[in-house]
Amino acid sequence: MTLLLFFTEIYNIFPRSLPAGKFFNSNIVNTFEVMNRDFLLIYTSVFFLSFYLVPRLTGKTFIGLKPATAIAGLTLGIPWLSPFFPFESKNSFGIPSSLSVVLMLTLILFTLFVAISFIRRAEESLFISGYFLLASLISLTAATYSMQIDFKTTADLTIVNSFFTSSQIYIGSGFASLCIIFFLATKGIDGTLDNKSLASITLWGYLFLFPWVGFQFYYGSFLPNWLENISIYMSLGLIIPLLAFLSNIIKTIQSSREERGLTYKYLNYSVFLFTVGSLLIIVGGIPSIIPLVSFTIWSKAITLSFIFSLASGLLGIYSYSIPKLMGREFRNDTVSHNLYIIGSALVVISLATNGIISGYIWTAGSNAGTFTTFGEGYQIVWQATSQFYYLSAFGSALLFVSLGIFLVNTFRSVTSGAIVAQEVLKGVQGNE
Amino acid sequence: MSELLKKVAKLLGVPENLIQRSAEARADASGKSPEEVLQSWSGGEAVESVEEESVEEESVEEESVEEESVEEESVEEESVEEESVEEESVEEVVIAAEKENTKVLAVGIVAFILFSGIFTLTLPLSQVLERAEGRGSISTISDGTIIYNQEGCQNCHSQNVRQVIPDAGIGQVTSIKLIPDYTKNTNAINIGLRRVGPDLSTIGDREPTNNEKWLKRYLTNPSSIRPNIPHPKYNYLTDGELDSLIEYLTGLGEVSNE
Numbered sequence: 001m002t003l004l005l006f007f008t009e010i011y012n013i014f015p016r017s018l019p020a021g022k023f024f025n026s027n028i029v030n031t032f033e034v035m036n037r038d039f040l041l042i043y044t045s046v047f048f049l050s051f052y053l054v055p056r057l058t059g060k061t062f063i064g065l066k067p068a069t070a071i072a073g074l075t076l077g078i079p080w081l082s083p084f085f086p087f088e089s090k091n092s093f094g095i096p097s098s099l100s101v102v103l104m105l106t107l108i109l110f111t112l113f114v115a116i117s118f119i120r121r122a123e124e125s126l127f128i129s130g131y132f133l134l135a136s137l138i139s140l141t142a143a144t145y146s147m148q149i150d151f152k153t154t155a156d157l158t159i160v161n162s163f164f165t166s167s168q169i170y171i172g173s174g175f176a177s178l179c180i181i182f183f184l185a186t187k188g189i190d191g192t193l194d195n196k197s198l199a200s201i202t203l204w205g206y207l208f209l210f211p212w213v214g215f216q217f218y219y220g221s222f223l224p225n226w227l228e229n230i231s232i233y234m235s236l237g238l239i240i241p242l243l244a245f246l247s248n249i250i251k252t253i254q255s256s257r258e259e260r261g262l263t264y265k266y267l268n269y270s271v272f273l274f275t276v277g278s279l280l281i282i283v284g285g286i287p288s289i290i291p292l293v294s295f296t297i298w299s300k301a302i303t304l305s306f307i308f309s310l311a312s313g314l315l316g317i318y319s320y321s322i323p324k325l326m327g328r329e330f331r332n333d334t335v336s337h338n339l340y341i342i343g344s345a346l347v348v349i350s351l352a353t354n355g356i357i358s359g360y361i362w363t364a365g366s367n368a369g370t371f372t373t374f375g376e377g378y379q380i381v382w383q384a385t386s387q388f389y390y391l392s393a394f395g396s397a398l399l400f401v402s403l404g405i406f407l408v409n410t411f412r413s414v415t416s417g418a419i420v421a422q423e424v425l426k427g428v429q430g431n432e
Numbered sequence: 433m434s435e436l437l438k439k440v441a442k443l444l445g446v447p448e449n450l451i452q453r454s455a456e457a458r459a460d461a462s463g464k465s466p467e468e469v470l471q472s473w474s475g476g477e478a479v480e481s482v483e484e485e486s487v488e489e490e491s492v493e494e495e496s497v498e499e500e501s502v503e504e505e506s507v508e509e510e511s512v513e514e515e516s517v518e519e520e521s522v523e524e525v526v527i528a529a530e531k532e533n534t535k536v537l538a539v540g541i542v543a544f545i546l547f548s549g550i551f552t553l554t555l556p557l558s559q560v561l562e563r564a565e566g567r568g569s570i571s572t573i574s575d576g577t578i579i580y581n582q583e584g585c586q587n588c589h590s591q592n593v594r595q596v597i598p599d600a601g602i603g604q605v606t607s608i609k610l611i612p613d614y615t616k617n618t619n620a621i622n623i624g625l626r627r628v629g630p631d632l633s634t635i636g637d638r639e640p641t642n643n644e645k646w647l648k649r650y651l652t653n654p655s656s657i658r659p660n661i662p663h664p665k666y667n668y669l670t671d672g673e674l675d676s677l678i679e680y681l682t683g684l685g686e687v688s689n690e
Contacts, residue, residue: 012628013662026664027584089616092625118534126534135541142545146553151620155560155608161625163553167545192436192471196443207541211548218625220594222608224559227552291596295627362598362627378630379658386662 005304005347006400008033009393013386031094037307038093039079042173045310046136047072049179050114052321056187057130058121068113075106089150092161097148104144111137128199129183135207136175143168155222162214165303170210170281174306177274178202178245180313184267185252188320189260194251198244205241209234213281219294235285242278246271262330265337266316270309273344277305280352289356292363298355301348308344315340315406324423326414333409339402346395354388361385436470443473564608573615576680579673581618583666590624591633591684603634629663636685647678 011029051069054062062068078099088096095103114137118130146163149156182199185191193199212234215227249271256264280302284293293299315337319330361381437455441448455466455473580586593599593606611619635641649656651674654663669677 025583026587027582030584030587089613091617092621115534115538118538121534126537130534131537134538138538138541138545142549145549149553149557150613151611151617152557153560153564153608153610154606154620154623155564156557156611157620157623157625159553159556159560163549166552190471192439193443194439204544207544208548211545211552215552220596220599221592222560222606224556227556291594291598294596295590295592295594295625297626297628299626358627359598378663379661382661 004033004036006393006396009347009389009396013389013393034093035079037303038168040076041307042140042168042176042310043072043076045176045314046133046140046172047076047110048314049133049176049317050110050137052317053129053133053179053183054114054117056183057123057127058117059123060117060121062113063117063120064113068110071106071110071113075103075110078103078106091147091149092157093147093164095147097150100144100147104141104148107137107141107144111141127183127186128193128196129179131199131203132175132179132182135203136172136179139167139171139175143172153222158215158218158221158223162218163211164214165217165299166211166214169303169306170213170277171207173310174206174210174274174277177270177306177309177313178206180310180317181249181267181270181274182252184263184270184313184316184320185249185256188267188316189253189256189264190258191252191254191256194248194255198248201244202241202248205244206238209238209241213238213285216281216284216290217294217299219290221295232285232287232290235281238278238282238285242275242282246275262319262332262334262337263316266312266319269337269341270312270316273305273309273312273348276348277302277309280305292359293355294359296355296358297351298359301351301355304344304351305348308348312340312344318410322410322413323417323420326417327419327422328413328415328417329420330413331409331417333406336402336405336409339398339405343395343398343400343402346398347392350388350391350395354385354392357388358385436467440470440473560608561610564610567607567609573618574680575673575676576678576683577615577618577622579669579677580680581622583669583677585632586622586624587626588624588628589630589632590627591631592623593631593633599631602631603637606633632681632684634685636682642682642685644678644682647681648674651677 008029011026051062051065051072054060079095081099082090082095085096085099088098090096091100111134115134118126118134143164146160146167149160151157151160182193186193212231215223215231216235219228219231253264253268253271258264280298283289284298284302322328322330358381361384364380437448437452440455441451451470452466455469458464458469459466591606593602593604595605599605611617640646646657650658650663651665651669652667653665654661666674666677
């Protein structure tokens with residue numbers, strides 16, 4: 001995904017210099033990026049989390065492991081079948097309606113397996129991570145419903161896309177991040193959950209507010225006025241679950257008595273990026289900011305904040321679980337971690353700044369009355385924002401290098417790391 | 433230990449002395465230290481048991497409602513009974529305090545998302561459909577519409593003049609229109625959702641973008657007009673495809689926007 005992100009950023013800067021043709025154009029680059037980011041990465045993450053966490057959260061093995069694995073494999077393959085349906089109408093994600101139906105059914109089945117595993121658990125209490133995992137899966141299923149809607153008016157695109165962004169990225173990906181964060185903060189680094197009520201406020205607060213906030217990106221367009229107004233208030237209201245989350249997780253992480261290793265660092269950074277994503281939504285909902293950032297690349301900065309938060313959490317969970325699963329010590333790889341921080345921060349900051357500056361420049365161009373005539377408007381915008389595209393491309397290159405190093409480090413740890421005790425799921429029924 | 437004890441007691445809403453005895457009893461049974469047991473309870477996760485209790489645990493779970501009342505009774509009788517019996521019943525109190533209903537949680541999440549879906553998806557879609565009816569429709573889908581879509585122009589350009597200051601100079605605010613089924617969503621997708629380059633709603637009414645020769649030169653070799661703009665070259669399109677695309681672009685304007 002980082003390679004594709006890097007490629008997209010490069011394409012934004014040098015589209016004229018790259019070889020172009022009918023099979024390589026803006027649409028192909030964009031489709032691959034969206035497919036990898038919005039589908040492959042998120043689905044793979046939630047499936048991995050389900051298979052890995054369910055036995056650890058429930059005290060029982062995953063119910064229906066084999067069929068669930070088959071369903072997960074099928075789900076990951078479905079979005080790539082789109083080219084075989086050339087005569088069917090596609091949505092804005094390039095997926096035909098019939099495939100969206102299959103995608104929804106497979107996700108419903110998989111979610112049912114996870115829900116049944118949770119309900120028939122051996123433990124008395126479901127770990128807080130389980131709440132977020134379940135909500136993430138249900139929300140991803142809801143997102144597939146929105147993909148089946150055929151557009152009847154020119155306004156439908158904004159409404160459907162807003163719902164999809166909220167359910168697939170903010171709740172789907174964001175809650176997968178929170179699932180990892182709460183798991184690592186307690187189990188991973190041996191912290192004590194500070195307050196379960198605050199965790200519940202985080203869950204229900206975000207679940208209630210997130211579906212509304214996507215409309216802020218299409219402010220002033222075809223949307224009904226009541227929807228735009230509610231979207232602004234809901235965006236600002238995100239401060240409540242965000243504060244509940246932060247106060248809870250900071251105290252939980254502080255209660256850790258373990259050595260501050262790689263898992264701890266990736267966990268902290270995942271919390272930071274999730275916070276940044278929420279803050280960008282809140283800032284974007286301020287009435288004086290909203291006309292500037294709507295329809296700009298600001299929305300991509302928010303999406304990538306949540307995606308990078310998920311990725312950081314995944315890296316944390318890998319560094320935590322590999323010694324337990326493989327019986328080998330994971331090397332403390334600070335280079336890869338530092339590059340990940342610098343790279344992702346550069347991408348998010350540059351895209352967010354780019355969004356707000358381009359909004360200001362469009363306004364200035366509009367006031368000057370030379371907006372699109374002779375292309376001056378775009379030239380002015382490009383001069384003001386191009387350096388941020390370069391920064392973003394540089395950041396994505398660092399991310400790619402960082403994950404390359406992480407991959408090599410993982411391979412070396414698994415093959416030649418010091419031998420440590422493997423995890424034995426003694427209490428897990430069906431595993432003994 | 434005492435701090436952890438306080439935290440767990442607060443978390444579960446059970447007196448500290450009960451928690452402590454319960455933790456000790458669980459620790460004996462599981463072969464762990466009381467601190468580890470408290471630690472696991474504080475995170476909402478039970479300690480790994482050495483003994484195989486699958487059948488028992490399942491039946492305990494299924495009869496959770498009954499258990500709670502029995503457990504409460506056992507607490508009342510606590511002072512009368514022997515020490516070992518006390519410990520078992522106290523432990524059950526903790527279990528009852530932790531007990532959660534996952535079915536309610538799952539149903540609650542589904543209900544929340546359905547509720548949100550009605551107000552953020554179904555209702556707005558029906559409202560915009562009502563507004564669009566009687567305002568005409570995009571009745572045709574030309575080759576240019578499809579080429580615009582296939583080349584991904586909508587990834588950087590919008591066709592949507594909004595009621596906000598940044599759009600004041602572009603032209604008339606875009607109105608909602610109906611889209612016939614046979615256009616396969618293409619017309620709707622071409623509206624675009626992001627504005628990296630300028631909005632194209634009214635370029636058919638502007639100089640020089642309404643000039644076909646200028647537009648052809650710009651699309652095939654943008655650097656000949658604006659050296660610093662990173663607009664992609666479309667010199668790989670055939671003359672016929674370019675003409676269709678230009679016809680579509682020059683058709684965008686105030687007239688088509690009404």
